[in-house]
Amino acid sequence: MTSKIRIVMGKPGLDGHTRGIQVVARGFADAGFEVIYLGLYKTAEEIVRAALDEDANAIGLSILSGASPVVFCRDTLALLHLAGADDVALFVGGIIHDDEAHSLREMGVAGVFLPGTPMVQMVNAVQTEVEKRPLQGIGVSTVQT
């Protein structure tokens, strides 16, 4: 008996490039994840709220605008922390500078996926990370399969 991983996905900020997140969301769904795709132009508040509402194990963000993901991820992690939801793993992918990728990992982003990362590698990374940190929330509604 395994519980399905629930991942909330969305594009933060001013970024209209949807192809990457659509493809990754489909890849996660095909791997058996429960994907809650929020769409575009989301704020950190909207993304965190959705993750809490959906009892998600993980959040996946895609940033292809060239804007720095550092501030956004810091805000997202802070909001998760405030909500007592440090157990939700944050992943980010897209056009990210190497030094930014380093800062993101330092601040507690669970995975940074740069262009060309194979789907299977992303699936494995999310699975491994989620197994490391089972949800602590009350009445966690992981779907039993």
Add this chain to the structure above:
Amino acid sequence: MDAKLWRGLGADLEADLVLGEVVGGGLRARFGPLYVTCPDFHLEAAKLDFGLATKVRQGQKLAVLAKASHEHVVADAQPTPGVIRLLSSVPLPGDGLGTGRLLRRNLSKEAVFSLRTGQGRPAGRPYGNLRGVAGRLYIAVHFVLDGLDLGKLRVSLSQTPTAVIGLGMFIAVARKRGIAIDQLSGTVQNDPLNMFNAEPFPSLSVEGAMRCCMDIFEFTNKNMPKWHPVLINGYNTKESGATPLQELAFLLANATCYLDEAAKRGLSVDQIAPKFAFYFGVGSSFFEEIAKVRAARCMWARIIRDRYGSANPASMLMRYHVQTCGSTLTRQQPLNNVVRCTLQALSAVLGGVSSLHVDSYDEAFAAPSEKAALLSIRTQQIIAEETGVTDVIDPLAGSYYVESLTQEMMRGAQAYLDRIDALGGVLNCVKNHFFTREIAAAAQKYQKEIDRGERTIVGVNAYRTEEEDPIDVYKPDPEIRRQAIERIQKLRATRDQQRWKEALDNVREAAKSKDNLVPAVVEACEAYATFAEIRNVLKEVYGEYEFPAIY
């Protein structure tokens, strides 16, 4: 350093030889020798009766002669050069690839508005927790265009969701400088249909966006004879995952929708179609991409002739810009991207282009560095001036493979067009997200092919190297954002509040009425209303489009 002319290449803009058909009023162009191997060329040309006399034998150079009926065209016997373009979107002048700087150096003829501007969200005002690049406002448009002769420059304003505001600002700048607007020459993207399908910028509702779009058609047709009111965009469709076939079919479908909508405003096909500009992405599938653009020219001519009943060569002519496909660039082994871009550019040139942008090798890391952008221009110059491939028009005509691929592309695109008609037409398909779903499915398929190793991407799923040398990448200067915020704050503090308020009220009234919006928007720009302020008024009246969260 100046953008050099594409020797001879422009000829195919004006006179297309497609599938053995001569398309368009090609007599204006300087003809290079046409080398044609297509045996039925003569028949096709005669059938179309474009007033061209031809004599051709298989495998011989072709002479195309003008009949007297086209003398007025021949009289203007200037070669029309192709144009080397460089999309320069980041950020403001004074910084790296600032638009104005490149425009001033004549490296770029493209003014691209940032997403923040496109959305109408001003610099310096956070939107929730959203953070983007520095915005551009009227004052910034002034700034970008500072020192440039708007009467001579041909600018492409790559802006759709609020194209009416972008154009309004451009006109306002021109008026302030005392330039008659009928002298302005350029293009505004103004392609809401593509935006709904594949370029999800926050937008007005379908009805509102089409209203603004058609107001631009109407206004420019009446007042700006040298202006192209739409750049019908296949590129974003392609980059969102569409196959070359889908890109072609959706672009043609959208173009017919614009003609149909324009007809409702009383604009005839021969008033509007000659002003259309098109925009393709050319990716890595070398011959398929060539077949696509050849099929596009031919199908467009036939659509104009058969669907709209026009025999005007100027309407049948398809002028288009090509950009190489950024989505094919890899972060792994980035210098490989130079080769990818070069092959794509060559494919575009062999297929035929009016203007071309070549992407840069570092775009999987950041917006291009100046060094990388310069290499993109050099790539074009080498193709244009060293290889001789631009000496002939449609050099692959008659190749059994290219011709059969072209035919296949035309059949496939026609099947899509029929399907779109059967689904109730383009606007219906937009509202039902037909295009978005088709494109997303194609993107998924492409990625799965890579994941399974069925499609090789060198350096990504094959021929990998463990250690890679870092490359220099562009980083935006945070100072740019600070300056933009400062400018907008200063603007808000110093503008004439009464005039500003009245101008916005006038925009609201115009939006509610049937009057053309452009004059009211220009006046609002002249009263220093910002993008966001004008857009918000339009949003109040028309509502916003909700993009579907499809994957």
